[in-house]
Amino acid sequence: MTTYLIDSDILMDFFKKKKEAVNLILELDGKGELAASILSITELRSGWTVRETEFFLPRLYKLMLIWEITREIAELAGKFRQEYKSKGILLPVIDVLIASTAIVSGSELVTRNKKDFPMPEIKFY
Helix, strand or coil, X not given: CCEEEECHHHHHHHHCCCHHHHHHHHHHHHHCEEEEEHHHHHHHHHCXXXXXXXXXXHHHHHHCEEECCCHHXXXXXXXXXXXXXXXXXXXXXXXXXXXXXXHHHCCEEECCCHHHCCCCCCEEC
């Protein structure tokens, strides 16, 4: 069964009830397992009020798995950050951690921001 790691941009649109994101999540939920990085919780929560958080977070937790950051993910992210920095490309820590989560978990990354994830190892939906 395919696991789809849903990036924060898609999740934000989903909770704003944007039609494309809602349809995408429903489609993927019917095809496989949904997951998000624990870091997406941080990104989502920073944009929500307390009331929105109390409403949306329990629904998110019921909808999908939440992948934690492991040593393997952290080490791979550090490796990517170092490799790209040596090429003059500074990648944000959150992006390399989400990329590494997708790679280590064998998930397909679902994002509109493919340019933020230049690693050829990533499988995109």
